[in-house]
Amino acid sequence: MSRLEDHCINETVQKILRNKKKALIIGIGGGGDVVSTLPISRRIESLGIKSILGGVAWQWAWSIDPKPGPRSLDDIKNYKKLSDTVALVTSSTVIPGCKSEYPEIIISKLFDKDVVLIDITKGVPGVVSGLREACRILHFDVLIGVDAGGDVLATGKEHGLRSPEADAIMLASMAKLEIPSLLCVVGLGLDGELTLEELKRNIAKCSKYGGYLGSCKLDSEDAQLYEKCLQSGVKSSVGQLILNALKGRFGRFPFPSDKIYNVKVSRSALRILFFDPKVVFNHLNEMSRKIASENDFEEINRIITLYGIKTMYNREKEFIAKIR
Numbered sequence: 001m002s003r004l005e006d007h008c009i010n011e012t013v014q015k016i017l018r019n020k021k022k023a024l025i026i027g028i029g030g031g032g033d034v035v036s037t038l039p040i041s042r043r044i045e046s047l048g049i050k051s052i053l054g055g056v057a058w059q060w061a062w063s064i065d066p067k068p069g070p071r072s073l074d075d076i077k078n079y080k081k082l083s084d085t086v087a088l089v090t091s092s093t094v095i096p097g098c099k100s101e102y103p104e105i106i107i108s109k110l111f112d113k114d115v116v117l118i119d120i121t122k123g124v125p126g127v128v129s130g131l132r133e134a135c136r137i138l139h140f141d142v143l144i145g146v147d148a149g150g151d152v153l154a155t156g157k158e159h160g161l162r163s164p165e166a167d168a169i170m171l172a173s174m175a176k177l178e179i180p181s182l183l184c185v186v187g188l189g190l191d192g193e194l195t196l197e198e199l200k201r202n203i204a205k206c207s208k209y210g211g212y213l214g215s216c217k218l219d220s221e222d223a224q225l226y227e228k229c230l231q232s233g234v235k236s237s238v239g240q241l242i243l244n245a246l247k248g249r250f251g252r253f254p255f256p257s258d259k260i261y262n263v264k265v266s267r268s269a270l271r272i273l274f275f276d277p278k279v280v281f282n283h284l285n286e287m288s289r290k291i292a293s294e295n296d297f298e299e300i301n302r303i304i305t306l307y308g309i310k311t312m313y314n315r316e317k318e319f320i321a322k323i324r
Contacts (some may be wrong), residue, residue, distance in 0.1 A: 002244040010045050010214040013274050018183060020142045024135065025052045026118060028145040028152065028170035029191075030058035030070065030312075031075040031257075032236025034103050034115070035229050036148040037270060039222040044144070052138065052144065054086075054116035055104045056166045058097075061316040063235050063257050065098045067317035070166065070297060072121040082137055085119040101236045110232050120169045122138040123295040127173040135179055143181040145174050148238035149191025152183065153202045153280065156307040158288040160193045163312035164287055165297075165304055175281035184191070185276040186218070189273060192255050200290040202284055203273070211279025215271040218246060245269040255263030 009017070017023075023044050027033025034055030041051045048257070058070035063070070073079070076095050080088040085238040089108050094101075108115040116134065120127055145152075174181045189196045189215050204213045223246035226239050237256040244253065245265050252262045281288050287307060291300045301313050 006217045007247050009047070009216055013182065014047065016180060016213075017047055017049060017142060019269050022138070022140050023049050023142045023144055024131075024138070024140045024144060025051050025053050025144045026115070026116070026170065027055040027148065028167055029147050029149070030056040030166040031060055031104050031148075031163075032146045032234060032239050033146060033224060034107060035236040035302070038107075038225045038229070039177070039186065039218055040144055040184055041070060041294070042145055042221065049142070052114045052116060052223045053107065054118060055102075056170065056182070057102070057119055058166055059098070059102055059115040059217045059235075060257060060312070063318050064100055064102065065095065065322060068320055069313045070120045071095060072251065073117075073119045076117065077204070079117070082134035083130035084125045085121070085122055086134040087117050087169050088295070089115050089117055099172045100233060103229070104260060105238060106232055106234050107229065109229065118170070119296045122167060123297060123300055124169055124172045124292050125295045126177065131173060131177060134303070140179065143174060143177060143179050144184060145170055145181065145201050146186060147185045148187050148236070148242070149193060150185045150188050150199050151191055151193040153185065153199060153206070153284060154194055154287070155202065155284060156309070158194050158198050160195065161307075162193055162315070163191070164309065165301060165311055165313060168285060168288040168291055168304065169300065171281050171285055172276055174277040175288075176244065181277050182213070183275040183280055185275070187238045188268040188271065188273065188301055189234075189239040190238045190263055190265065190269050192261055196264065196266065196268060198281045199212075205284055206275055206279055209279045209283045211276040213274040213276060215273045218242070218272060220246070222246065241265050243270055253256040
């Protein structure tokens, strides 16, 4: 494969995208995952497919949003409602009480793009019905979920898991939607939740069931996108580490938003990996299957804690209680 081809979407993924006209590309993990929709959008639009970006309405309590857990649309002001759980942000969209703007709002202004926010407080049924309506209104014919780091590839048994809730909800939602879909992982291992060994083992399991669809390489234009976002005030810990990798800075680094642990930045972080979300849901992410029918976030959190995981939501509540 030539160096040029290595930066492009492979033929397997192109077949899935063939004859598609408009994609919704969502950062599925909360935090700054929306930043990693930009490299995907670049490649999708090079195939002649229009795209709208999006992210989950959940920013971490210690960096942006002092309210623990995901936000409902009721918490958000000045947006265009597409459904009960999907909103288009505008130049005047605000989320009261935040220390800084949500990355989705900054990116909408920075790139003059339509960007959506997804409300996951109503669980998988709420997200599925909301996305169906949004896809109908805006004529999406393909959905792409993007996870920065790769914890969507967890089974639930990995000891390092810290924030699987949003990924589990969005993965189950993608698996239940009728619209064709792709799952992308960018910055493999850079969230510090699964080790590279665990990720490789889980990717091998996906491959066994035909769920791993190949990869392509991030490039200098992607580095410029990440740098532009970070310099404009977007907070994305994994995005910062991806930029480190793109600049050739490999090794162990403190995780930017939670410096109590280090993350290994390797050349694996330079690739965009593509998966069939239905295979990841059916054969890998057990947590996602367990919460797939739940319509209440509190219950979803309770179920995930039964795996022995101290969830992001619980850690946020603990953090806020300490500083009050």
